[in-house]
Amino acid sequence: MRETQFDRIFYIVNYAVLSIVMLAILYPLYFIVIASISDPQLVSTGNVWIVPKGLTVEGYQNVFKNDVIWTGYANTIFYTIVGTAVNLVVTVLCAYALSRKHLPGKGILMGIFVLTMFFGGGLVPSYILIKSLGLIDTRAVLIIPAAMSVFNMIITRTFFQSAIPDELHEAAKMDGSSEWHTFIRIGLPLSAPIIAVMALFYGVGHWNQYFSALLFIYDQKLYPLQLVLRNILILNQQLNMDFSSVRSTDEINVLVRQANMAESMKYALVFIASFPVLAAYPFVQKHFVKGALIGSLKG
Amino acid sequence: MKRANKPDKRMRKVAEFYQLYLMIFPALAFIVIFHYVPMYGLQIAFKDFRNTLGFMNSPWVGLKHFERFFELPSFWNLISNTVFLNLYELAVGFPIPIILALLINEAKNKMFRKSVQMITYAPHFISVVVMSGMIILFLNEERGMINHLIEMISGFKISFMSDPGWFKTVYVFSGVWQNAGWGTIIYLAALAGIDPQLIEASKIDGANRLQKIWHIDLPGIAPTILILLILVMGNMFSSGFEKILLLQNQLNIRASDVISTYVYRLGVLDGQFSYTTAIGLFNAVLNFLLLVLVNAYAKKRTETSLW
Numbered sequence: 001m002r003e004t005q006f007d008r009i010f011y012i013v014n015y016a017v018l019s020i021v022m023l024a025i026l027y028p029l030y031f032i033v034i035a036s037i038s039d040p041q042l043v044s045t046g047n048v049w050i051v052p053k054g055l056t057v058e059g060y061q062n063v064f065k066n067d068v069i070w071t072g073y074a075n076t077i078f079y080t081i082v083g084t085a086v087n088l089v090v091t092v093l094c095a096y097a098l099s100r101k102h103l104p105g106k107g108i109l110m111g112i113f114v115l116t117m118f119f120g121g122g123l124v125p126s127y128i129l130i131k132s133l134g135l136i137d138t139r140a141v142l143i144i145p146a147a148m149s150v151f152n153m154i155i156t157r158t159f160f161q162s163a164i165p166d167e168l169h170e171a172a173k174m175d176g177s178s179e180w181h182t183f184i185r186i187g188l189p190l191s192a193p194i195i196a197v198m199a200l201f202y203g204v205g206h207w208n209q210y211f212s213a214l215l216f217i218y219d220q221k222l223y224p225l226q227l228v229l230r231n232i233l234i235l236n237q238q239l240n241m242d243f244s245s246v247r248s249t250d251e252i253n254v255l256v257r258q259a260n261m262a263e264s265m266k267y268a269l270v271f272i273a274s275f276p277v278l279a280a281y282p283f284v285q286k287h288f289v290k291g292a293l294i295g296s297l298k299g
Numbered sequence: 300m301k302r303a304n305k306p307d308k309r310m311r312k313v314a315e316f317y318q319l320y321l322m323i324f325p326a327l328a329f330i331v332i333f334h335y336v337p338m339y340g341l342q343i344a345f346k347d348f349r350n351t352l353g354f355m356n357s358p359w360v361g362l363k364h365f366e367r368f369f370e371l372p373s374f375w376n377l378i379s380n381t382v383f384l385n386l387y388e389l390a391v392g393f394p395i396p397i398i399l400a401l402l403i404n405e406a407k408n409k410m411f412r413k414s415v416q417m418i419t420y421a422p423h424f425i426s427v428v429v430m431s432g433m434i435i436l437f438l439n440e441e442r443g444m445i446n447h448l449i450e451m452i453s454g455f456k457i458s459f460m461s462d463p464g465w466f467k468t469v470y471v472f473s474g475v476w477q478n479a480g481w482g483t484i485i486y487l488a489a490l491a492g493i494d495p496q497l498i499e500a501s502k503i504d505g506a507n508r509l510q511k512i513w514h515i516d517l518p519g520i521a522p523t524i525l526i527l528l529i530l531v532m533g534n535m536f537s538s539g540f541e542k543i544l545l546l547q548n549q550l551n552i553r554a555s556d557v558i559s560t561y562v563y564r565l566g567v568l569d570g571q572f573s574y575t576t577a578i579g580l581f582n583a584v585l586n587f588l589l590l591v592l593v594n595a596y597a598k599k600r601t602e603t604s605l606w
Binding site: 004006007010011014015017018021022024025026028029031032035043044045046089090091093094096097098100103104109112113116118119120121122123124125126127128129132144145147148150153178179180183204207208210211215226227229230233234260263266267269270273274277278281282285288289292293 | 322419429437
């Protein structure tokens, strides 16, 4: 079969369009990086486009002088690790048990879980509940009320259903293995791929979470990174910065430079906050895609 | 073996599986406390909630809170912002991943294809705070990169963040930048599942690539498109809350105030619990009805549905 003239043009146009799409997605990310290491004055006046100009790491130095950033980073690492661990235990246990074909009452239990995906109490009743449980300003508030996502549990359950044939359970039972033993010896070893996918989904969720913290955490010492970021990037809260490099005595000039430095620190912050996720991303991308696909089969 | 009578047998079965029930217990306790108790708390929409009395004992007041909401001068503004923001997003954000997936599917060079996927999926993992921060940085009227670009081309600048007229466009197109790539995953999987013989046959019949896309690829992924459309419709009145809240400011609030941000402001910040629970309930019921309706319609017309 020979390609027609039309098809050849189609392919060329297609490659061109997709290249433009890639560029449009990459450029803003690239711009963040070059803007964060360029002279703040040149960035603010629109002189930095392709390569960094007036190379400096002052933005980063200033950001790192602020304890809130370090505390936020440490808190987020804590919430992500502990939160994901809790998520995995709760999700995998529940999903495994509900994947068993002959479990009496399975339909009702699934119904109880699935209903919450379509209907819920909403923001305010949940807020009142958490408040009355005394969870405000505790680390637990970012972990326990987010202990499981029903959607992820269903994905995991689907995985178990297809990965472990029913005959295997029957055989284990014949050998006198208890349900718990079968889970430890057969279920868990087989579930490594789904645990990887779930750890990634939950982990990114915790890393990026800000709204629960906005609702329930008022103590600065407990702020996750995203909440610190919100105060700086969105509410324009000023960070401490060092101006030894500014020698001008001109009052207005100092103010302008200060504003530009604040902007430069924001670019640095965006980079610092997104770097861990985006750096790990190319290596784990295929797991994410796999997870998204298992999810869609069920949906 | 003697046959046990039925209830007895069932009891034995439950005992046999008790370890499995124990495994479900933490998840069930979690879902009951953090999902069903708030659902139970919805009753305060019809009560005057007082902290000391709780969900249960606060006095009933009927539909007072709903009436107050319907009579609110900004009621129609809230509704129209919510509806138009979501319709705008549906009109732009829904078709683009489909088109993108069809184009990626036509890129036969493996390396190129992999790169497109890798790069377009990436923004999906940027947090909503960082995303909103980037939007505000880039669109800044004096210092923003995009305004520098616009000024070079046209000579003037645009106040994206303070002009209410721009809010919805900023919201929708930043969403496209962030999520269009990720949205292609499901379509690409569906496209990979199309019978290669169909594609061969179309070639023999002399169809060009565009005709092949139109007559084979699109019908092939139509059920997938429909299912996703139903899901999006069922989320019509509640999506995007976190980003809207972050991008909202005093100057654009006329265009950016939606039901959910209003609930947050008056409920959480202002403590008007019963009133905002009523609004939340109104919103949730609307959402649920829409989902059921769209699903029923799809079922009748095309035999594709969620349940």
